[in-house]
Amino acid sequence: MMRHLAQTRVACIAVAAILLAGCTTFSNDGGFGAVSTTASQRLGKDAVYVKTDEDREAVFKRTRELLSKPLDMDDAVQLALLNNRGLQAAYGELGVSEADLVQAGRLPNPGFTFSRTHWSDGFGISRTFSMGVLGLLTLPLATRVEGRRFEQTKLETANAMLAVAADARKAYVNAVAAQQAALYAEQVKDSAEAGAELALRMRQAGNFSRLDYAREQAFYAESVAQLAKGRQQSVMAREKLTRAIGLWGSGTQFELPDRLPELPKEKPQLDDLESFAMRNRLDIQAAKLRTESVASSLGLTKATRFVNALDVGYLNNFETDKGHERGYEISVEIPLFDWGSAKTARAEAIYMQSANRLAQTAIDARSEVRESYSAYVTSYDVAKHYRDEVVPVRKTISDEMLLRYNGMLASVFELLADSRDQVAAVNGYIDALKDYWVAETDLQQSLGGRLPPLAAMSATQPASPTNSEGK
Numbered sequence: 001m002m003r004h005l006a007q008t009r010v011a012c013i014a015v016a017a018i019l020l021a022g023c024t025t026f027s028n029d030g031g032f033g034a035v036s037t038t039a040s041q042r043l044g045k046d047a048v049y050v051k052t053d054e055d056r057e058a059v060f061k062r063t064r065e066l067l068s069k070p071l072d073m074d075d076a077v078q079l080a081l082l083n084n085r086g087l088q089a090a091y092g093e094l095g096v097s098e099a100d101l102v103q104a105g106r107l108p109n110p111g112f113t114f115s116r117t118h119w120s121d122g123f124g125i126s127r128t129f130s131m132g133v134l135g136l137l138t139l140p141l142a143t144r145v146e147g148r149r150f151e152q153t154k155l156e157t158a159n160a161m162l163a164v165a166a167d168a169r170k171a172y173v174n175a176v177a178a179q180q181a182a183l184y185a186e187q188v189k190d191s192a193e194a195g196a197e198l199a200l201r202m203r204q205a206g207n208f209s210r211l212d213y214a215r216e217q218a219f220y221a222e223s224v225a226q227l228a229k230g231r232q233q234s235v236m237a238r239e240k241l242t243r244a245i246g247l248w249g250s251g252t253q254f255e256l257p258d259r260l261p262e263l264p265k266e267k268p269q270l271d272d273l274e275s276f277a278m279r280n281r282l283d284i285q286a287a288k289l290r291t292e293s294v295a296s297s298l299g300l301t302k303a304t305r306f307v308n309a310l311d312v313g314y315l316n317n318f319e320t321d322k323g324h325e326r327g328y329e330i331s332v333e334i335p336l337f338d339w340g341s342a343k344t345a346r347a348e349a350i351y352m353q354s355a356n357r358l359a360q361t362a363i364d365a366r367s368e369v370r371e372s373y374s375a376y377v378t379s380y381d382v383a384k385h386y387r388d389e390v391v392p393v394r395k396t397i398s399d400e401m402l403l404r405y406n407g408m409l410a411s412v413f414e415l416l417a418d419s420r421d422q423v424a425a426v427n428g429y430i431d432a433l434k435d436y437w438v439a440e441t442d443l444q445q446s447l448g449g450r451l452p453p454l455a456a457m458s459a460t461q462p463a464s465p466t467n468s469e470g471k
Contacts, residue, residue, distance in 0.1 A: 026102055031094040031154050038158040038282070042449040043165055045078050049091045059083065063251065070255045073172050073437075076245055080168035081161065083246030090160045097146075097153035104146035107139065108132055141296065148293035155286035162282070162449035164244075169441045171241040176260050177434035178237035182230040183258065184426055189223040191419055196220035219420060260433050263387055267380045270373065273447060277369045280448035284365055287358040294354040297347060365446070372439065372446040379439040383432035386425070394425040 029036075032049045039047035050056055059082045066075045081087070110131040117124045199216035202208035242252050278284060401418045444450055 026098060031098055031150060031157075032091065034154040035091070035094075035158045035161055038449070039081060039161060039165075042162065043077060043081075045074070045081050045165070047081050047161055050088055063247075067251060067254050070257045071172070072257070073169055073261065076168050076172035076241065077165045079245035079247065080164050083251075084164050084168075084244070085246055087161060087164045087246075090157055093153055094157055097150045101143070101146040101150045105139065105143045107136060145293055145296045148289050148296065152286050152289040152293060155282045155289065159282040159286065162445065165449070166441050166445040168241070168244040170438050171237070171244040172256075173260065173434055173437040173441070175234075175237040175241040176256050177430055178230070178234040179256055180259050181427060181430050182227070182234040184430070185223070185227040185230040188419075188423055189220075189227045192216075192220040192223040260430070260437060263380070263383050263433060263436060267377070268451065270452065273369050273373055273452075274366045276452050277365050277447050278362065280450070281365055281446075282448060284358075284361055287354075287361045291351070291354045291358050294347075294351045297350075368446040369443075372443040376436075376439040376443045379432065379435040383429070383436045386429040386432045390425050391429055394422050398422060 030049075032047075035049075036047045039045050046062075048055060048059055050059055063079060063082055066079055071079075110129060113126070113128045113130075115126045117126075196216045196219070199208055199213045203210070203213040238256075242248075242254075247254065398418055401414065404414075
């Protein structure tokens with residue numbers, strides 16, 4: 001009877017181990033579905049985890065399609081999601097975290113010991129099959145802990161994807177603005193060169209003062225320096241965009257539009273942004289899960305505070321003079337010197353640390369929303385002021401000066417002087433427009449990658465030459 005009972009116990013433990021070990025398995029998408037959904041819902045873009053040759057071929061084909069035309073802001077974001085290798089590396093965290101989850105759902109392998117002893121008139125054999133029972137008892141809690149960590153990793157990876165998209169968007173804005181400024185600097189240099197050449201000829205003819213001639217030459221010299229500086233800034237901004245979208249080789253020959261998208265006619269009405277950010281930001285959601293995971297870990301630590309090793313084994317011994325002996329053994333760690341107080345104190349400290357970090361994340365998020373919204377409103381107002389006030393007034397002055405020149409009421413140098421006065425206005429508008437699009441991206445990022453649904457921006461179109469250069 002006792003033999004049958006022992007065998008039944010061993011069988012039950014073995015069956016339970018097999019069933020529990022199969023409870024946690026790898027998912028079909030490795031957790032990437034959450035990242036893909038975030039990209040689709042918040043960016044309207046496709047996120048791809050490149051694992052196979054087929055994936056690489058699909059990415060190459062999609063990249064080639066996007067590069068077949070001048071890039072817009074959305075194209076730059078999509079290219080970054082397809083080609084940024086740092087982002088692909090971040091996706092690897094999903095596999096690591098899921099592996100930890102699957103491992104947490106599996107029991108340690110059982111142990112088997114065998115010994116054989118002999119003496120003058122006989123021998124003895126000892127066989128023991130053992131298994132850690134404590135791991136079996138705490139398996140559900142350990143699995144829940146790793147499950148929360150896996151969900152946290154999904155959120156953190158999706159947030160990293162949003163950050164890469166925002167970086168690509170800002171790099172695009174800076175690259176187009178730098179290129180636009182460099183092209184305008186070239187126009188200014190050509191105009192200054194023509195003015196300097198005319199001043200030289202008039203000076204040689206004795207019809208131009210030394211002071212006026214020096215002014216024209218100085219403006220030309222400064223325009224040459226500004227052009228060189230503008231071209232270098234354009235190269236730097238373009239290379240930063242290249243890194244952000246992950247292109248190399250022939251892919252770096254992408255084409256950018258001549259101008260930034262035009263400023264929207266009206267800025268959207270944005271209300272209760274802090275509450276929206278609290279609901280929408282993935283880093284806050286990840287911090288909450290992290291705190292919950294630490295709390296579960298604290299519960300596991302307290303559950304195993306006194307006993308953290310408990311093994312049960314089935315014995316089968318044989319001796320020459322005694323025959324077979326069967327039974328079981330229990331191995332338990334005696335909390336004689338270590339009562340687990342240090343482990344519990346450590347777990348409690350980690351929990352408080354996590355709770356405070358969660359609170360600080362929320363405080364920082366609210367502050368970032370207020371700061372980015374202030375920059376967004378200010379940059380829009382400044383760009384709108386340039387568009388509606390400064391540039392039109394400069395254009396009116398330019399038109400009037402041209403009429404006076406055509407009527408022989410103004411000299412060519414007065415016309416050139418007016419062109420010089422326009423330089424600051426045009427460059428100011430380019431910078432203001434760039435600042436607006438960067439500020440909008442920062443605001444979106446502070447809100448979790450998107451503006452509130454009712455405040456969606458209208459489709460952007462390239463700025464017209466009249467609005468951007470006052471012509």
